[in-house]
Structures are given as structure tokens and as C-alpha cells.
Amino acid sequence: MARVDLTGADVIDAHCHPFTSQDLLDREPRTFETRCMFLGTALISSNHANLEAAAFVEELTETTMFGLALRRWIARHLGCEPTKDAVVAARDAALRADPPGYVRGLLESEHVVAVVADEGYPQPTITRAEFEVALGGVPVHRVGRIEPWIVDARQEGTFDATVQRFEEIANGAADDPRLIGFKTIIAYRTGLDITDPSTSDATSAFDRWRGDEWRESREHAKPVRDFLLRRAFAIAKERDRVFHVHVGAGDPDVNLTHASPRDAFSFFVEHQEQPILMIHSGWPWVAEATYIPTVLPNVYMDLSELVPWGWGQIDWSLEMILGAVPAAKVVHGCDESSEPEMFPVSARLVREALERVLGTFTDRDYLSVQDAESIGRGVLADNVRKLHGI
Numbered sequence: 001m002a003r004v005d006l007t008g009a010d011v012i013d014a015h016c017h018p019f020t021s022q023d024l025l026d027r028e029p030r031t032f033e034t035r036c037m038f039l040g041t042a043l044i045s046s047n048h049a050n051l052e053a054a055a056f057v058e059e060l061t062e063t064t065m066f067g068l069a070l071r072r073w074i075a076r077h078l079g080c081e082p083t084k085d086a087v088v089a090a091r092d093a094a095l096r097a098d099p100p101g102y103v104r105g106l107l108e109s110e111h112v113v114a115v116v117a118d119e120g121y122p123q124p125t126i127t128r129a130e131f132e133v134a135l136g137g138v139p140v141h142r143v144g145r146i147e148p149w150i151v152d153a154r155q156e157g158t159f160d161a162t163v164q165r166f167e168e169i170a171n172g173a174a175d176d177p178r179l180i181g182f183k184t185i186i187a188y189r190t191g192l193d194i195t196d197p198s199t200s201d202a203t204s205a206f207d208r209w210r211g212d213e214w215r216e217s218r219e220h221a222k223p224v225r226d227f228l229l230r231r232a233f234a235i236a237k238e239r240d241r242v243f244h245v246h247v248g249a250g251d252p253d254v255n256l257t258h259a260s261p262r263d264a265f266s267f268f269v270e271h272q273e274q275p276i277l278m279i280h281s282g283w284p285w286v287a288e289a290t291y292i293p294t295v296l297p298n299v300y301m302d303l304s305e306l307v308p309w310g311w312g313q314i315d316w317s318l319e320m321i322l323g324a325v326p327a328a329k330v331v332h333g334c335d336e337s338s339e340p341e342m343f344p345v346s347a348r349l350v351r352e353a354l355e356r357v358l359g360t361f362t363d364r365d366y367l368s369v370q371d372a373e374s375i376g377r378g379v380l381a382d383n384v385r386k387l388h389g390i
Helices: 021-026 029-036 038-045 051-064 064-079 086-099 099-109 128-135 146-156 159-175 199-211 221-238 260-269 285-297 311-324 342-363 369-388
Strands: 011-016 112-118 139-147 181-184 244-248 276-279 299-302
Touching: 011 299, 011 342, 011 369, 021 086, 021 099, 021 128, 029 064, 038 051, 051 128, 064 086, 064 099, 064 181, 064 311, 064 342, 086 099, 099 112, 099 128, 099 159, 099 342, 112 181, 112 342, 112 369, 128 139, 128 276, 139 146, 146 159, 146 181, 159 181, 159 221, 181 221, 181 276, 199 221, 221 244, 260 276, 260 285, 276 285, 285 299, 285 311, 311 342, 311 369, 342 369
Parallel strands: 011 112, 112 139, 139 181, 181 244, 244 276, 276 299
Antiparallel strands: none
């Protein structure tokens, strides 16, 4: 296999969630590995998770591929034995000695030079400035999620006032040049099969939704959410912002019946003039998601959830994605929403997978080594720079 070398290439993580240093210090040290697993993350973020199963989930980490690799790789970074006790002790000591310094060292170990943070989780919002402190000064770029804005706006009491307040919040957010995109998780609420309700239909639905104490039904909530998402898309276009859309699976709160890429396709076709970043590569429907940016020029995809949690699927998924999608439309993300170790482990995982997959392409005489390395650097950092102008 031809040697494709991405050692030292910059990495920009295109999708993560903020934390503070105090958040890290307040958590139970022994369970940090489980909080990095998809199962552990779901326990934290979901309103439907069975927290009584937490002890069982901790045991499952011991047979989870990502958990085992994370322990070995972090042990090397810390210079300790790759056992749970040794890693927990060394990590806790390093973290408590200098929280921002420890986190910055993690990111620097895999050349993560900047991150793009979805501010919608956790709530209340952790500011960009707070997150940058926790990262030891690594630059943070903001993405504003519209769902908390809807919660804020609907307290105005009427539909018209809600729409006005929502538009004020969205435009106010876009006044910050460090806010580089809008984001929706409507897949978690009422589904990606976006309708086009009239103002009168949305007004009636709003009154029913309020009367139903804001329960997330497709009968009452969906017309309002679909209406406001369309307004958010219009504002994003006016303010020259990319729109990030959660496409694919998530924690147990997601509306899995209407979360696949095919559900979003007609809406994406309708908004071909608007740059859209499909967050999570549509995982586990990666093949479906791969099709969309091959036919819609302004749709991009990030690799988070596939990376790191789709561990055994990453190489063949990258071969499919990069073999079909223009490579300039693929970006790296890790969906960190718990612990900073997610950043370096995910960056290493995708860099090494890119080297293997792109090396295979050069062996098949599809690419020169120079072309392959250029594509790899694009996925790791250059593509998100160009997409967002950072």
C-alpha cells in the first residue's frame, strides 16, 4: 500500500459541545471512560434514559471497542500502564493539577487547532469564552441551535409574538461574527420530514401545543417547529450562515422513525441555494447520507457519531463516502459532549483511517499520493475552514 502520511496535519473538529473546567472537576473520575461511550453519553443527555442501568453500562465499557482503545491511547499520552486504575489515577492527577493545561495538551497531541461548538447542549448555554478557557485557549467557533430559541420565544404567549421574538433571537445571534452557523435537532422533536404549514395552520397548532403543555406531538408541535425552521433557514441565508442539521441517530430522545437522511431529502432539495452541513453523516444510515451530497452541490457531511462510535464501520464508510462525495464536502467531527479525551482519540482514529483508505485508493491508481494527502488534509481541517470562512 502506498504511504499516505497525514502526520502533523491540522485538525478542526466541526461538531462538539462545550464544557467548563469545573464541569470536568465535578464528575466522578472513575467513570470518565463510560461517559465517552455512546451508551454513556446517551445516559447523560437523554430524558428517557434508565439511569438505574448506569452500573451495568459501566461494565459494558470493558467490552466496548472504543473504550478499550481509548484506555490504551490515553495511557500512552499520560505515560502510565493501560489499566483502568492507572489511567483513572494519572488522568485525575493531571486534570486537577491544571484543568485547561491538561485539556490543551490532549488537543495538541493530535494537532486539534480549533473546534466548532454546538451551544444547544448542555443548557443553560456555556459561552464561547468559557469554553475557550476550558480548552486552554484553543479557538472556539459558535453554532447557535434554534430549539432553545424556540423555548425562549414561545413564552411570548401568542404565535405572532413567538415568531417575532424568534426572529429577533436568530438575528441577534448572527450579529456575532464568531457565530458561524445555525443548527437544528428537529429530528429529536418532530422529525426531518419537514412540512410547509401556512401561517393560519401554524397559529392554530401553536394554540393546541400550548394547551397541551408543550408536549412534542407531531399533531400540535410539528407545524410550529416546521414553520420556525423555515424562518430560521431564511435568516441563515440572509445572514450568510451555514445551517447544521442533525441527520441520523442520537440518544433515546430522537424521533428515530423520522430521523433518516431520506426524510430530509425533499427539504434539502427545496433549499439547494443554502449551504447545509449534515451532522453525524446520517449514521447509521451512512449509505443514504452519502447519496445526498453527491447530487446536491450545497449539502456537506460531517463524520461525527460514525467517528468515533461507529468504530468498526469507519474504514469502509470512508471508502464509500470519499469514493462518491466530492471530498471537499466532507469534514471531521467527534460529537464530544462529555469528556475532552474524545477530541484526540477521534482525531487519531479518523486520521489513521484516512491514511489507510486513501492509501488503498493510491494503490488502485485512483489517486496520486499528493492528491490523497490533499484530500486527507481537507477532511481534517481545510474543508471546514472554507465552508465556514474561518
